[in-house]
Amino acid sequence: MIERRLLLGGVASLVAACSPEANSANQIPAPDAPPAYVPVSGQSFERFLDGVRADARRAGVSDATLNQSFAGLKPNQRVIELDRRQAEGGMQWEDYRDRIMLTPTRIQNGRRLMAENTDLLRRIEARYHVAPSVIVAIWGVETNYGGNTGGFGVVEALATLAWEGRRAAYFRNELMSALRILNDRHISADRMKGSWAGAMGQPQFMPSNFERLAVDFDGDGRRDIWDNRADALASIAHYFQRNGWRHGEAWGREVRPPAGFSTSGADTESKRTLRDFARMGFRKPDGSPLPASDIETQIVLPSRGNGGQIFLGHHNLRVIRRYNTPVNYGLSVGLLSDRVA
């Protein structure tokens, strides 16, 4: 099975960047008050890198790759700050949906890019059996269609996080993956950019996910999810295929509940057919009947929603959430995929 990606990638940083707190936090700290970060291990950064270097050599990474990757490498204080501030939250579903995820610009650009990449998306769909609209929606929310892939050096960010100590084992493993990717020459060290947490390229894959799931769709021998659109979009499709996407099925839908329905007592665990929900009085938001379908589904409530929207989530919503776990992320990707389809 594929490990779940942590909530670390583009959307998390996007939310952080758009929150009012982030603006003040972006200010450079006063020079006379440098925050002192002491790694959990108490080890110096240089000693830490020596250990990584030894492990990487044993894993077959060349000295040339290591010298290039580690030249002038220092811990990045901004990465540590962002990691410690990661527990953002509190954003209302309606604000997250309208101000962050489903902005008019993102919807328009998604439609335009669906049209401009029809042929590529059809070929990807033919190989991986994943809907083009969901590929484009992920591309849109993760990196604004490749426009914002993160400006951190991936090796620098991962080395900082692996040294600094919180989740050290996880990030050290990701750092080793990143070094193997460089050693295999899929990307050059200076082009290997990502988020502060090391999520890379247009799909924001962590390095271990890259190793398992990134694909070379254009056949040039390199899996380039940074600068090659075919590789980036096919890699998203491959991720979905490997996580059980059911081609031709919807992700879910918004519904209007029957009279007397209360979100506080709602059963969000039981799965029933859409037909059963229709019998129970659930309808489309406009009041028209739900399709009499045998697809299995369950009630999904947005987190921190004001009770205005209620959804039925099918199997494919769970697949979307394997890309990034939060329920509001999954719902937004589903809604965006409908809007760009």
Ligand SMILES: [Ca+2]
């Ligand atoms: Ca390629």
